[in-house]
Amino acid sequence: MGDGTFFARDRGRHPPALTPDYRTSVTRAPARAPISFPPSLSEETGPVFGHDLLGPLDADLIRNFARPGHSAIGPRIFVHGRVLDETGRGVPGALIEVWQANAGGRYRHKKEGYLAPLDPDFGGCGRTISGADGSYAFRTVQPGPYPWPNGGNDWRPAHIHFSIFGSGFAQRLITQMYFEGDPMIPLCPIVRTVPTAEGIDSLTARLDMANTLPMDMRAYRFDLVLRGRRQTLFETRPEGG
Ligand SMILES: [Fe+2]
Numbered sequence: 001m002g003d004g005t006f007f008a009r010d011r012g013r014h015p016p017a018l019t020p021d022y023r024t025s026v027t028r029a030p031a032r033a034p035i036s037f038p039p040s041l042s043e044e045t046g047p048v049f050g051h052d053l054l055g056p057l058d059a060d061l062i063r064n065f066a067r068p069g070h071s072a073i074g075p076r077i078f079v080h081g082r083v084l085d086e087t088g089r090g091v092p093g094a095l096i097e098v099w100q101a102n103a104g105g106r107y108r109h110k111k112e113g114y115l116a117p118l119d120p121d122f123g124g125c126g127r128t129i130s131g132a133d134g135s136y137a138f139r140t141v142q143p144g145p146y147p148w149p150n151g152g153n154d155w156r157p158a159h160i161h162f163s164i165f166g167s168g169f170a171q172r173l174i175t176q177m178y179f180e181g182d183p184m185i186p187l188c189p190i191v192r193t194v195p196t197a198e199g200i201d202s203l204t205a206r207l208d209m210a211n212t213l214p215m216d217m218r219a220y221r222f223d224l225v226l227r228g229r230r231q232t233l234f235e236t237r238p239e240g241g
Contacts, residue, residue, distance in 0.1 A: 015194050016193070019192075060140075061100075063139075065124075072121050073102070073119050073121065074103025077218050078217055090130070091130060097125070098160050116146070126138050143158050
């Protein structure tokens with residue numbers, strides 16, 4: 001993606017692989033130096049999904065799992081922004097997949113152990129494709145914070161997981177979006193692996209009252225930047241790049 005200008009990854013912006021306060025990083029972190037190898041052409045160019053596969057409710061988590069006449073429980077929001085390349089231009093045609101806990105902080109997953117209840121009308125997954133100017137949007141309910149077993153009394157801030165697919169198999173990036181003003185953000189051991197306040201800021205969606213739908217839903221703005229000084233932090237790569 002981009003105009004061919006190469007922007008080297010600034011590893012100082014990203015979390016180190018080994019951050020013992022985030023306990024599972026101890027076993028996940030590579031014990032040996034990574035080996036880099038040149039990607040194959042098919043990894044760079046191979047299509048991995050069809051843009052015509054999306055259904056009409058894929059970008060509407062409020063309704064895409066709900067029973068007829070029902071909708072997900074929780075604060076109604078929509079999240080919107082742009083996928084940008086390193087020069088600030090929009091990236092069209094990127095597949096954006098999101099997943100999240102429900103408004104009580106509970107995931108619909110067989111290994112989920114939190115006592116908060118499932119919402120029968122909320123699945124927690126959605127997807128959309130960026131438009132010609134890189135813009136995207138989806139509707140959902142604001143997820144709740146949840147506790148996680150990290151050895152202490154640790155809670156995740158409210159967050160939405162993002163996966164971005166480009167046009168080839170190797171172009172997948174994964175990150176999380178937090179909500180402006182959430183007091184849980186600076187307390188989270190995962191957030192605290194990000195070495196700079198500016199890096200955490202790049203993961204924080206802004207309340208966007210100008211685009212709020214009156215009497216319906218609030219808006220949050222979240223731009224995703226692929227490589228470059230303003231790059232969003234991604235968790236896909238072992239080194240955190
Ligand atoms: Fe999560």
